[in-house]
Amino acid sequence: MSELPTWARDALAGVYDPCCREKGISVLEMGLVRSVQVEDGVANVELLLTSGWCPFAAAVLTQVKEQILSQPGIRDADVSIVWDEAWTTDRLSPRARDILRFLPAPADVPDRDAYIAAHLPEKRLSAMIDDAFVFDCVAHVFNFDPKNAFGQPGLMFDNHLYAFHNALTPDDQPKLPPEEFLRQWTPSDIRKMVFEESDTDMLVAMPLPLTDLFRDGLSPWETCAELASRDPNRTVFWGSVNPLEGRKALDEMERQVGEFGARAFKFYNVRYDFGSPYPWRMDDPNIAFPIFEKARDLGVNLIGVHKGVPLGPQPIEHTQTWDMDGAAANFPDINFVIFHVGLPFLDETCWQLIRYPNLYASIAATINFVVRAPRMFAEIIGKLLFWCGEDKIIYGSEAPLFHPQWALRAFKDFQIPEDLCAGYGYPQLTDQAKRKILGENLLRLHGMDLAEAKAKTS
Numbered sequence: 348m349s350e351l352p353t354w355a356r357d358a359l360a361g362v363y364d365p366c367c368r369e370k371g372i373s374v375l376e377m378g379l380v381r382s383v384q385v386e387d388g389v390a391n392v393e394l395l396l397t398s399g400w401c402p403f404a405a406a407v408l409t410q411v412k413e414q415i416l417s418q419p420g421i422r423d424a425d426v427s428i429v430w431d432e433a434w435t436t437d438r439l440s441p442r443a444r445d446i447l448r449f450l451p452a453p454a455d456v457p458d459r460d461a462y463i464a465a466h467l468p469e470k471r472l473s474a475m476i477d478d479a480f481v482f483d484c485v486a487h488v489f490n491f492d493p494k495n496a497f498g499q500p501g502l503m504f505d506n507h508l509y510a511f512h513n514a515l516t517p518d519d520q521p522k523l524p525p526e527e528f529l530r531q532w533t534p535s536d537i538r539k540m541v542f543e544e545s546d547t548d549m550l551v552a553m554p555l556p557l558t559d560l561f562r563d564g565l566s567p568w569e570t571c572a573e574l575a576s577r578d579p580n581r582t583v584f585w586g587s588v589n590p591l592e593g594r595k596a597l598d599e600m601e602r603q604v605g606e607f608g609a610r611a612f613k614f615y616n617v618r619y620d621f622g623s624p625y626p627w628r629m630d631d632p633n634i635a636f637p638i639f640e641k642a643r644d645l646g647v648n649l650i651g652v653h654k655g656v657p658l659g660p661q662p663i664e665h666t667q668t669w670d671m672d673g674a675a676a677n678f679p680d681i682n683f684v685i686f687h688v689g690l691p692f693l694d695e696t697c698w699q700l701i702r703y704p705n706l707y708a709s710i711a712a713t714i715n716f717v718v719r720a721p722r723m724f725a726e727i728i729g730k731l732l733f734w735c736g737e738d739k740i741i742y743g744s745e746a747p748l749f750h751p752q753w754a755l756r757a758f759k760d761f762q763i764p765e766d767l768c769a770g771y772g773y774p775q776l777t778d779q780a781k782r783k784i785l786g787e788n789l790l791r792l793h794g795m796d797l798a799e800a801k802a803k804t805s
Contacts, residue, residue: 351375355383355390358414364397364407370446370779374407378438381429383415388422390415395434397774435769479759480801482549482786483751484651484743485613485686485711486537487566488574491529500619501560504659505529512748515715520753532747534574541744542581545751548786548804550578551611551743554587559619560659572607580803583793585611585651590638591618591627597641604645610793611649612642613686616670617661626665629683630673639678649792651684655692656712668696675703682792684741687712693730700735707792708735710784711743717757725763729773737780741789758785 351359362374374380374394381393392411408426415424436444489508496502509528516522541547552575554568555561568587575584586609588596603609618625627634629652642650654671657663668689675683686709689696700706708731716724731740742758744751759781767773774780790800 351380351383352385354418355380355392355415358418359411362407362410362414370777372443372446374411376440376443378434378440378443379407380411381432385421388420390418390421390424392424392426393429394426395432395438396428397434397772433772436765436775479546479782480549480786480790480797481545481547481742481755482551482789482800483541483547483746484551484684484709484741484789485553486541486550486574486744486746487553487555487748488532488534488537488570489566489747490531490561490563491565492531493529495531495561495563495565497560497562500622500660504557504560504565507658508748511712511715515719516749517718517753520750534570534577537574537746538577540746541751542578545744546755547744547751548581549790549800550582551789552582552584553613554585556587556589556615558589559625568603568607572603572609575608583610584608585613587613587615588638589618590614590634591625593637596638600638600641601645604647609647611647611651612638613651613653614638615653617653617657617665619660624660624662624665626662628670628673630670630677635670635674636677639674639681643678643681648681649684650681651686651709654685654687654689654696656687656690666692668692668699671699671706672703675699675706679705681705682707684709684792686743688727688731690727693727697730697734700731700739707739707741707788709741709743711741711745712748714742714754714758715745715749717754717761721761722764724761725767725773728761728776729763729767729771732774732776732780733772737774737777737783738788740780740784741792742785755785 356375359375359380360373363372364374364377364379377397379395379397381395384391392415394407394411408428412424412426415421415426491505493502496505509525512528513522541550552571553566554571555564555566556568557565572584575582584607586600586603586607588599590596600612616626616628618627629635639650642648653666654668655666657666668685671683671685682705684707685696688708688710690713696708700708710728713727714724716727744754761776763773763776768775787797790797
């Protein structure tokens, strides 16, 4: 890194990448300014980016140019991004490394484990546990009673969900035996698990319209509305219908909003009627678009969709995310949440998130890899941060598939391994990013104010 002129350092000391403004880390401390040279009153400034897809690059370029032009003797400024050198964490100032919780280089710490035990857990927990507002984007009031399933396809779906519970729940946490898990859950069960036994402040009660596999859809919308009514300041009801039912679905949407206060809708693209898959697409002008138009007419601009995570007899190709381009492009005033980040189609989802400002990703179910497969989770969250940034990621627990508390605690203490940050350019998972992911992003999508939400739920 070349030595910058003192006047340039003074001029740029107050310039921030928006991602780091809250932390008070300037572009200088981030190591984003590679060089400043002046010839005949023209300043040439070279900048690096932490990510080649940084959504705030234009804002940083503008700020840097304005500050340089304001200096005596400078009549013009050419500010450019250079691509012949990658930004790496060794460009951070010592202060920035400490604030962002980066570990020191191995050579600088004789006993790395002792350093982590002595410093990082205490700093991270004191910064995060008490003041992070948690808004869980999905909990289902499941009816796993075998009598609720339409034959073997429904039972297969149930058993796949139980397999997720059993495989991803950490060994030091309670794993329910089949007879305790595969039963009819109640609103009281969900309320106790989420509000009384975890750090969750607010919740989305999420129905399932899988009436092709289950008599009541598996998580009946009426039961979810009841769950929301028990704690109206803490629980938001999302509606759900089957768009293949045409006028009936539109009428039911109107009822769910008008009578039960649905704030958003969640859809499922894969049906299994009459023993065969019958999919529909989010970009279908005859099936999907009337549903979106109805939501908009009802004042609803937030729609979620199950993507990836194929369950039961659902063909995997029908859970892909290709149809999200058409939905996002044709309805730019509606925000769409891709649930489960489309896993295993994560890369495809990332390419869509970066191109459409109204696409978001829910890490519901994927967050539960955080303990059993931390390296895998680090790559998932790292890719999302790299491609779409911390403002587009939304936390969800999938209760009661998983108890919320163990994943919340693990996430609040989670750091992306430094070799992944250095090797793949992943941004670090900062405290600011965690707060946004855990609740602030979902509050914003619902048009809710953080201070007001805290006051109502305290």
